[in-house]
Amino acid sequence: MWLQRKKSTNRVPSFPPNFSCSSFKDIQKLFPSESNPPHSSKPSIFHRVRLAKSILRAWAPRPAALPPPELNDKASQSEIPTISLPGTENRIVVFYTSLRVVRSTFDDCKDVLSILRGFRVSIDERDLAMDSKFMDELQDTLKWKSISLPRVFIGGRYIGGGDEIRKLHEAGELKKYVEALPPVVNGVCDSCGGFRFVLCEECSGSHKIFCEKGGFRSCTACNENGLIRCPSCR
Structure with missing residues (x-):
């Protein structure tokens, strides 16, 4: 009447002789917590590369910022070739523009003219908007590919643009360049x-x-x- 129970075919897996089973007390070693990953104390390879690049940039020599030729000492000025405008040794020559197309350029020209007019000396104002030949003359003198305005010559010598004139005026050095010129009669x-x-x-x-x-x-x-x-x- 009763069916005979078949014997189970599942066999207990055999383990190699060198196999060892850890007990429950070693469970923390086998499954460490997620908050403390095994390699959390060591920086990743990307972090080490970024750190190495930052160290190399810090050690790399940086070029020293040179002040404009007008602010250098006399020894440095003797090594820099001077740019001169013949026939203008007794006055100031300003190449500028009266057009308001570029607001920053117009403001620089206005500021420079305002500073130089305060010294009461002869100023030759050469507006490029009035005559395009002034640009050709300026390019032939400076030998530059691109020229921004304004450009100032004092006593026939090139001084610089708007930034240089403002720096010299704030430092009180611009008066030394102008005082040798004859005053306006x-x-x-x-x-x-x-x-x-x-x-x-x-x-x-x-x-x-x-x-x-x-x-x-x-x-x-x-x-x-x-x-x-x-x-x-x-």
């Missing part, structure tokens, strides 16, 4: 009103001259704006 020019330019008499400021044979042609006596340098204050 006359006020505003009666011919040009201080603009340094007058209308061309050949074309009356139109920059065009009519010729019976060829019709209208460009005037060669003035610039592209029909202006010429004022002969009274040039």
Whole structure:
């Protein structure tokens, strides 16, 4: 009546002779807590690479920042070739622009002119917006590919731009460059009103001259704006 119970075919796995089973007291060694990973005390490879790079950057020699040539001592100035503008040894020459296209450039030009006008010496203000030939003259003098404005020459010697003029003025050194120049005797020019330019008499400021044979042609006596340098204050 009763079915005979089949013998179980499951066998107890056999273990190698060198196998040892840990007891429950070793459970903490087998399963350490997640809060203390086995390699938490050692930095990762990425951390060590970043640390090595930071150490190398700290040890690397840094180039010393050189002050502008105008602020160096006399020994350093003798080694730097000076840039001169012939024919302007008795006045200040400022290359600037009166256009407001670039606000920062316009503000720099305005600040430099305001500083230099306070010394009451002769200033040759060369506005590139009035005559494009001033840019060609400035590039031929400085030999630079790109030139920002303003650019200042004092006593025929190149001094720098807006940053250099402000630094020299704040340090009280700009007065030493200007004090050797003759002071202004006359006020505003009666011919040009201080603009340094007058209308061309050949074309009356139109920059065009009519010729019976060829019709209208460009005037060669003035610039592209029909202006010429004022002969009274040039």
